[in-house]
Amino acid sequence: MREQRRTRVAIVGGGPAGLTAAKALAGTEDVLVIEREAEAGGIPRHSNHWGYGVRDLRTVTTGPAYARRLAEGADEAGAELMTSAMVTGWDGRTLEVTSPNGLVSVEADAVVLATGARERPRTARRIPGDRPAGVYTTGELQNHVHVYGHSVGTRAVVVGSELVSWSAVMTLRHAGARTVLMTSARSEADTYAAVGLAGRVAFGVPVATRTTVERVIGKGRVTGVEVLDHATGRSRMVACDSVVFTADWIPDHELAVKLGLNLQPGSLAPLVDTALRTQAPGVFAAGNLLHPVDTADNAALDGRRVAASVRRWLSGARNLADGVPVHAAEPLTWIAPGLVRPGDPAPVGGRLVAWTSEYVRFPTVVAVQDGREIGRVRTPWPAAPGRIFRIPFSLLAGLDPSGSAVEVRLAS
Amino acid sequence: MSPNQPAAAPADVFDVAVVGAGVVGSAVARELSGYRLRVALVDARHDVGDVTSKANTAILHTGFDAKPGSLEARLVHDGYLLLTDYAESVGIPVERTGALLVAWNAEQHESLPGLRDKAEANGYHETFLIDADAVYEREPHLGPGALGGLVVPGESIICPWTTTLAYATEAKARGVELLLGRTVTGADVGADATTLQTSAGPIRARWVVNAAGLGSDHLDRAFGHDRFTITPRRGELFVFDKLTRPLVSEVLLPVPSAKGKGVLISPTIYGNVMLGPTAEDLTDRTDTSTSAEGFAQLLDKGRTILPELLAQEVTATYAGLRAATEHSDYVVDVDPAQRYLCLGGIRSTGLTSSMALAQHAADLLGGAGLDLVPVPDAELPEPPRMPYIGESGVRPFADPERIASDPAYGEIVCFCERVTRGEIRDALASAIPPTDRGGLARRTRATNGRCQGFYCGAHVDDLLNGGKGHA
Numbered sequence: 001m002r003e004q005r006r007t008r009v010a011i012v013g014g015g016p017a018g019l020t021a022a023k024a025l026a027g028t029e030d031v032l033v034i035e036r037e038a039e040a041g042g043i044p045r046h047s048n049h050w051g052y053g054v055r056d057l058r059t060v061t062t063g064p065a066y067a068r069r070l071a072e073g074a075d076e077a078g079a080e081l082m083t084s085a086m087v088t089g090w091d092g093r094t095l096e097v098t099s100p101n102g103l104v105s106v107e108a109d110a111v112v113l114a115t116g117a118r119e120r121p122r123t124a125r126r127i128p129g130d131r132p133a134g135v136y137t138t139g140e141l142q143n144h145v146h147v148y149g150h151s152v153g154t155r156a157v158v159v160g161s162e163l164v165s166w167s168a169v170m171t172l173r174h175a176g177a178r179t180v181l182m183t184s185a186r187s188e189a190d191t192y193a194a195v196g197l198a199g200r201v202a203f204g205v206p207v208a209t210r211t212t213v214e215r216v217i218g219k220g221r222v223t224g225v226e227v228l229d230h231a232t233g234r235s236r237m238v239a240c241d242s243v244v245f246t247a248d249w250i251p252d253h254e255l256a257v258k259l260g261l262n263l264q265p266g267s268l269a270p271l272v273d274t275a276l277r278t279q280a281p282g283v284f285a286a287g288n289l290l291h292p293v294d295t296a297d298n299a300a301l302d303g304r305r306v307a308a309s310v311r312r313w314l315s316g317a318r319n320l321a322d323g324v325p326v327h328a329a330e331p332l333t334w335i336a337p338g339l340v341r342p343g344d345p346a347p348v349g350g351r352l353v354a355w356t357s358e359y360v361r362f363p364t365v366v367a368v369q370d371g372r373e374i375g376r377v378r379t380p381w382p383a384a385p386g387r388i389f390r391i392p393f394s395l396l397a398g399l400d401p402s403g404s405a406v407e408v409r410l411a412s
Numbered sequence: 413m414s415p416n417q418p419a420a421a422p423a424d425v426f427d428v429a430v431v432g433a434g435v436v437g438s439a440v441a442r443e444l445s446g447y448r449l450r451v452a453l454v455d456a457r458h459d460v461g462d463v464t465s466k467a468n469t470a471i472l473h474t475g476f477d478a479k480p481g482s483l484e485a486r487l488v489h490d491g492y493l494l495l496t497d498y499a500e501s502v503g504i505p506v507e508r509t510g511a512l513l514v515a516w517n518a519e520q521h522e523s524l525p526g527l528r529d530k531a532e533a534n535g536y537h538e539t540f541l542i543d544a545d546a547v548y549e550r551e552p553h554l555g556p557g558a559l560g561g562l563v564v565p566g567e568s569i570i571c572p573w574t575t576t577l578a579y580a581t582e583a584k585a586r587g588v589e590l591l592l593g594r595t596v597t598g599a600d601v602g603a604d605a606t607t608l609q610t611s612a613g614p615i616r617a618r619w620v621v622n623a624a625g626l627g628s629d630h631l632d633r634a635f636g637h638d639r640f641t642i643t644p645r646r647g648e649l650f651v652f653d654k655l656t657r658p659l660v661s662e663v664l665l666p667v668p669s670a671k672g673k674g675v676l677i678s679p680t681i682y683g684n685v686m687l688g689p690t691a692e693d694l695t696d697r698t699d700t701s702t703s704a705e706g707f708a709q710l711l712d713k714g715r716t717i718l719p720e721l722l723a724q725e726v727t728a729t730y731a732g733l734r735a736a737t738e739h740s741d742y743v744v745d746v747d748p749a750q751r752y753l754c755l756g757g758i759r760s761t762g763l764t765s766s767m768a769l770a771q772h773a774a775d776l777l778g779g780a781g782l783d784l785v786p787v788p789d790a791e792l793p794e795p796p797r798m799p800y801i802g803e804s805g806v807r808p809f810a811d812p813e814r815i816a817s818d819p820a821y822g823e824i825v826c827f828c829e830r831v832t833r834g835e836i837r838d839a840l841a842s843a844i845p846p847t848d849r850g851g852l853a854r855r856t857r858a859t860n861g862r863c864q865g866f867y868c869g870a871h872v873d874d875l876l877n878g879g880k881g882h883a
Contacts, residue, residue, distance in 0.1 A: 001812030037867075084823055084824075086824045088810065098810065098824055098830075100822040103812045121866065123727060124727070128702040130700070136869070139863075147882055148882060149882075217701075
């Protein structure tokens with residue numbers, strides 16, 4: 001009763017990375033994109049604001065329009081888009097898929113994981129209190145407002161102050177809800193370094209820095225949160241009828257974990273090399289599954305890279321040199337790709353991507369291998385919490401391919 | 413005509429009103445619906461099993477460690493067998509994982525043989541002692557320091573939500589009237605009938621069964637008694653991500669102490685791993701909030717038992733209130749003059765004992781003068797077949813025949829828990845439909861997964877509200 005089918009390339013996830021990879025591979029390869037939502041496009045489908053498509057499509061458009069364009073591009077190039085279809089299990093080669101058309105076992109010569117990332121919900125952040133309605137992540141909030149037109153209350157507290165947090169504020173405003181408070185665990189300087197003052201000025205939203213939500217209160221629907229000001233040690237109640245837990249990303253790595261792929265400790269993303277290969281032969285990964293989270297256009301650029309790597313794999317390239325692991329050290333919490341092999345291309349965009357827990361206005365990045373400094377670069381841009389920090393790959397120009405793991409940190 | 417149309421009683425008087433539609437009250441209503449009685453099942457909530465019964469540790473106990481000779485010991489022992497059979501017949505998810513009591517210090521280690529003897533005294537003969545090496549062979553992820561263990565092969569995990577729903581669904585099919593959203597505020601015992609005052613008008617019944625859980629002492633006082641006080645004992649729990657499930661193969665029980673069973677780690681019937689519960693006596697009977705202190709305590713205890721678990725992702729946290737009393741046993745007593753049966757102080761073992769307790773309740777009522785005329789089997793409707801929401805069996809998303817017969821079973825709405833639109837539709841059209849997201853989650857698992865609604869929350873709410881679709 002389970003239909004069997006074969007494809008050259010199976011791409012799991014029809015967001016920016018998966019659709020871009022599909023478009024690049026279709027035409028010469030037979031490509032199947034498996035998307036569990038009813039429509040392809042990924043997160044941009046419900047991010048109803050401008051700013052999409054800058055780096056990959058050389059244009060500026062809205063999230064939903066961008067999502068449609070990517071899906072049409074893959075379709076027109078000849079990729080098959082299977083929607084409302086979810087991969088529920090696999091062995092690295094054969095994917096078990098459930099869809100309204102039945103169960104299908106898809107055997108693929110190459111598999112690209114492009115399953116994206118999501119925000120940790122309140123429970124995963126281990127925040128105690130009641131369990132009322134009206135507690136959202138940005139993802140759920142935007143689905144309610146932009147896809148279903150649901151109302152989401154009138155007084156909101158937004159937890160977090162990263163780019164996505166401001167996106168949540170915009171969505172709330174669109175839905176007629178006022179953001180009465182944004183909380184940021186970071187200092188004032190770090191908070192505004194991440195997104196600038198623009199948000200506060202444009203929206204008139206009060207931001208409480210060095211402040212965390214300690215408890216959620218309400219029976220039925222949320223009636224308030226208890227916030228703790230770490231500077232004064234004082235707690236206070238803030239009345240609200242919705243709470244949005246933003247950012248705190250985790251990759252959707254279920255399939256990667258089930259196959260036993262190695263994970264990057266800081267991000268929990270599958271470990272890949274600069275060609276976006278995982279350790280499993282013929283299994284690749286791309287997009288925000290690898291770097292939770294970068295902007296959609298950068299995820300899409302991964303899609304082009306992974307397409308080239310898949311092509312090489314399909315043409316029979318097999319012998320890989322051993323790679324050198326690249327680890328992040330404080331204040332960097334993760335770095336990707338985490339493996340550099342001699343002979344491989346430079347990472348996408350010629351840069352490594354990393355995440356920092358501290359704001360550094362003029363960072364100097366240092367690479368150390370076998371106790372020796374092998375590279376040092378200064379970036380003209382800051383390392384800021386809550387957004388990707390890009391590191392020129394020239395940092396690793398002096399890497400010894402036979403040496404041990406490289407540690408990348410910021411000079412103090 | 414329903415098999416339970418009353419022969420003599422006036423239309424507005426029930427033969428029996430069961431107050432409390434938790435696992436105990438629902439089991440009692442189901443049991444009584446096998447007799448020619450007009451039965452009402454009354455609850456303050458708008459759903460069955462929506463208070464204590466939804467938030468327990470979901471273990472089907474053998475009763476190996478109950479107090480020998482107690483009513484609880486007998487009913488847990490019998491209830492285990494009855495519910496195991498019933499679960500099979502109506503499709504309540506059960507997994508016989510077994511349990512391992514782990515001794516972490518000399519005192520606990522020395523008490524294990526006594527626990528084995530206690531199990532024997534309780535009529536349970538399958539336990540056996542193992543040494544430390546065997547403990548780690550069974551559970552290689554256990555933290556260091558285990559000295560030995562006692563294996564209880566029969567301990568099982570069960571879906572508490574489906575259990576209550578199955579009882580109530582079958583009771584309803586057999587003619588029981590489900591009166592939800594009615595808070596009982598008082599009781600006037602008359603010559604022939606008792607009038608229960610409720611938030612939505614009076615309910616008259618000849619007999620009243622008190623299965624009111626956390627409110628059972630208040631109702632008992634309304635009947636003029638003063639024999640127990642409920643102290644809500646809060647238990648907080650962590651549910652870890654399904655990716656942690658390989659860390660543990662059976663229920664890991666602590667060696668019991670005076671304050672209950674202590675903190676355990678258990679696989680859940682839904683494929684997660686659970687850590688809990690704490691035990692904290694409260695005064696507020698509605699406070700099911702979790703606390704920073706509770707979390708800290710759980711993590712501290714969990715660190716000893718299964719250190720690898722703690723760094724893993726938490727999917728859900730919740731707290732339940734056990735209806736603890738000052739008595740060591742259930743408070744079960746029938747008052748023939750008042751035509752009143754009290755089922756008080758039914759602790760977390762009530763899930764296991766529910767069917768035996770229901771039979772016991774019927775016996776007591778019969779002995780006190782309630783006329784019990786069995787409805788012939790031929791007149792009773794078939795037992796319900798409950799939707800399967802466990803993890804170990806085949807659910808619709810993995811069932812090609814189901815999907816071929818109806819494509820809605822191939823349309824996964826809740827990705828994390830693999831819940832299909834067909835299952836959500838069925839739950840909404842069921843005999844006891846959910847009234848909110850929590851109710852739908854207890855019937856289907858929708859939104860219970862690791863993303864907690866990031867992907868499907870809005871879609872699920874849309875389906876709950878009649879499926880108006882995209883804006």
